[in-house]
Amino acid sequence: MxxxxxxxxxxxxxxxxxxxxxxxxxxxxxxxxxxxxxxxxxxxxxxxxxxxxxxxxxxxxxxxxxxxxxxxxxxxxxxxxxxxxxxxxxxxxxxxxxxxxxxxxxxxxxxxxxxxxxxxxxxxxxxxxxxxxxxxxxxxxxxxxxxxxxxxxxxxxxxxxxxxxxPPLVYGPGVKANFLSMMRWLHKGIPLPLGAIHNQRSLVALNNLVDLITTCIDHPAAANQTFLVSDGEDLSTTALLQRLGSALGKPTRLLPVPQRLLTASLTLLGKAAIAQRLCGNLQVDISKTRDLLGWVPPLSVDEALRQTAQAYLQSRR
Missing domain, CATH: 3.40.50.720 (NAD(P)-binding Rossmann-like Domain)
Structure with a gap:
């Protein structure tokens, strides 16, 4: 039990x-x-x-x-x-x-x-x-x-x-908060000043996280260990928006505002934390999780984005 x-x-x-x-x-x-x-x-x-x-x-x-x-x-x-x-x-x-x-x-x-x-x-x-x-x-x-x-x-x-x-940021069908806002902006075709960001961030799809949790229930090598988890593919903010727009079937309207200018502007507006999330790096190394547990994320980024987008589109019907 x-x-x-x-x-x-x-x-x-x-x-x-x-x-x-x-x-x-x-x-x-x-x-x-x-x-x-x-x-x-x-x-x-x-x-x-x-x-x-x-x-x-x-x-x-x-x-x-x-x-x-x-x-x-x-x-x-x-x-x-x-x-x-x-x-x-x-x-x-x-x-x-x-x-x-x-x-x-x-x-x-x-x-x-x-x-x-x-x-x-x-x-x-x-x-x-x-x-x-x-x-x-x-x-x-x-x-x-x-x-x-x-x-x-x-x-x-x-x-x-x-x-x-x-886990880092978790996304999937039914996701809320900032990820949901991004989908809404992309679906409405709103131009975003996020077309020239070259950071790298790790995310984890809901199904991938759930799969790791269930793996840890009985795996003998999991005992008294700490694991990081991700989809195994890191994305820039620009690439994430482009691939999420593709999953939504919408063209992305991303303006190539230089990353330094965007970061400076947001910081001057008192939104340094938002600038960090949009432009900063946050990468995790899941090699320990792979090696110790023999675990591989079962869902690719593109398939996870497709499922997330499909759930969002269905919720609007």
Missing amino acids: ILLTGSTGFIGQSLSQKLTNQKVPLTAAVRRTTDTLPDPIRQVPVGDLLPNTDWSQALTSVDAVIHLAARVHVMQDTATDPLAAFRNINTAGTLNLARQAAAAGVRRFIFLSSIKVNGEHTTADKPFTADDTHIPTDLYGISKYEAEQGLHELALQTGMEVVIIR
């Missing part, structure tokens, strides 16, 4: 469906029962992910935990102390679940972390690796990093196996 948190989220829904299709017995920890999950899944209401949440009922007969639930980025955070809010859920809430899981005899705990634990950007030809020792500055990344450190200590103390996966 597997316990899954975050089962109704973007990643969780896809993972729930795959595990159900594979006839894997699954318990979903939910705030409240929902009809959005497949019928065979056992739902256990646990309320919010907090440092004092009682997981005893949800952990009954569970062999492995896949922990996806988290406090994610909030664009306009109203918390008085945002770092404390992230730590309360992502660090203390995670470690509370992990301690109860270890006490209940859970064999393996899979934690979905974030590439932000490594950092916000890479330099040319120096991608992040799974064993880098960077300490993050992003508040969300800090809370995930501290959760990782606590999980490593718990593994040493209890013998429960811990697996950590750090």
